[in-house]
Amino acid sequence: MSAIHEQAMNYVYQQVLQRLMGHFTRAERTALQLLIQRIVVAAGGMEQVGNYKVLIAHGGGEVSSYTLALLRAAQLSIAGRAPKTFHLRVATLRHAGMTQATLASLNEGYNALFFHDDPRVELLMVENQEVQPFNHQRPASSVGREVSQRNMLMIGHLTSGDVRATLCNDTYLALGDFYQRVSTWNGGVHAMVSGDSARKQSQYLAWLKRSALDAGVMVAPRRPASLNMLFARMEEWSTGCYRDLYGEQYVEAERLGRGAHRHLAYIGVADLLDEVDVTSAALLTEFLAHKPDPFDFHFSHPDYPNPLLMAHLHGLQAQCLRELSYEEGVQAFVRQARDVMGRRQIPSALIDEMGGNDGRVLSTTYAQEFFGLDEGQLTCLLFSPFIHHGERLEGYLRQCHPGMLVGLPELHKALQGKPVADMLQQWLIDTSGLPLPLLQHLYRKRVQQTSRGSQARKQHGVRAQAQIAQLSGR
Incomplete structure (x- = not known):
């Protein structure tokens, strides 16, 4: 220079x-x-x-x-x-x-x-x-x-x-x-x-x-x-x-x-x-x-990281798991999160339309554009039908894919790693958005709480607060 x-x-x-x-x-x-x-x-x-x-x-x-x-x-x-x-x-x-x-x-x-x-x-x-x-x-x-x-x-x-x-x-x-x-x-x-x-x-x-x-x-x-x-x-x-x-x-x-x-x-x-x-x-x-x-998916707001997508998931959850309408699920979330969304300067018109058809289309488009996930895959996620050796698989099929109930035994075989028709394997992949080896991993996975228990969690949280305070000089 x-x-x-x-x-x-x-x-x-x-x-x-x-x-x-x-x-x-x-x-x-x-x-x-x-x-x-x-x-x-x-x-x-x-x-x-x-x-x-x-x-x-x-x-x-x-x-x-x-x-x-x-x-x-x-x-x-x-x-x-x-x-x-x-x-x-x-x-x-x-x-x-x-x-x-x-x-x-x-x-x-x-x-x-x-x-x-x-x-x-x-x-x-x-x-x-x-x-x-x-x-x-x-x-x-x-x-x-x-x-x-x-x-x-x-x-x-x-x-x-x-x-x-x-x-x-x-x-x-x-x-x-x-x-x-x-x-x-x-x-x-x-x-x-x-x-x-x-x-x-x-x-x-x-x-x-x-x-x-x-x-x-x-x-x-x-x-x-x-x-x-x-x-x-x-x-x-x-x-x-x-x-x-x-x-x-x-x-x-x-x-x-x-x-x-x-x-x-x-x-x-x-x-x-x-x-x-x-x-x-x-x-x-x-x-x-x-x-x-x-x-924006803003992780500085852990309670409401993405209100648009959260509202969409709550709507799908209400519709598929709670025998309520999509609109009721979204409205319940909006009532809870309206103040936070206002502070984040989310337009009131967008908040009001979240539970309607336009809001659902917008949320669906957003999930597809940024995460490559459609409504069917998000619904599958909410059901989590593959974990614990597929204990929820029958309920998921009955609720969302009744036509596939006849293939339930074969789906279990595919998740166990046994040979089945390619068509069934592809259906699992398309419906979940995950490759078959990961679905088989989920099938074998039994989610358990740590044996250290809640008291250990509390103690570690206290230590963490003291640690970060010391490192930050406060």
Whole structure:
């Protein structure tokens, strides 16, 4: 970079900082100064900050978007008062339900923060356990979609059609790999910055540990001594859950090497935002022009990760399993979730039409486009007719496919691995959306609660809260 070009770019960055600061309130300016102080101290002083690399996981939610803008202001503020500033790695987990509108919104935010031409900023995206440069125009990976579809179906069947687990668990499990991957990739980073509360972090960690325990994964009683070790354990727990999910059919992804920085620091900013209403802050709504996409599969809302698809599944559940109408199932869900959907800025017209025919068509199209699943396969998932040696198979056929009752003995044979007509095998594959070896794995699978029991779960949840609080410095 020539001296003239560098001078011109520095002028541009100063303009970006001035525009950023114009959207800060007094409380936000105070929060910014405290964040700068935390980064400089973590780096070992202002003379070391130029060699310091900071990671933020950015999924497009309000908190991570706001935190990202705050980090950019800190980066440019330090650049204005010191020869060098810290480097920033921004990493996004691209999951099956992430819409093109969300990716476009991420890119618009990056443009507003002038990231793309800044060599001090690294924009990454992880899809199907592969790290790649962020590109909002890159089509979704067909292989990644197939993997997500398979994971969603397997989780749905093995949780007996639990709607929340079906929609949440795969994305939550993917986070275990994601944090390890982006914190160690290409030499690693020195610190991770997050605006999430300690409570939210501990809830996720406790959930992952419970899932690992239920999958029979050995969970060490002692907490990790560093954030690096915690991420490595999260990856191990996630891998153990997938191994239990697929059994002998599991194919493990390439394991990661360890990053160059042994002691990954945690820089939390949640306490700095106590006096800031993030959702209505000008920094978010005006500078970044943040607009949440109601159709995005947003795992930061674990109770209602995807209201459109959740409403659809509740409608199908009511229609097929509870002797109610599709509309009654959707309406019951909407009554429960209306406040949450309002906060997520889902249009009231869309909420009102969810239980009608137009809403059902929209939901069906969405499930097919993003997950490759039709109504029949979703209904099959809700029944979960193959687990426990097909104990629910007859009831499923009687309710949904009465014409296939005559073939019940042959279907059992196919699921047991015995030779049957190709036509019956193909019917099982088409109806479930899963290949025959996985259906046979489900057939043999007997879902059991961990022998450690609920008391052990509670104790692990308490340990998780203490652990994340210590690692985050709170």
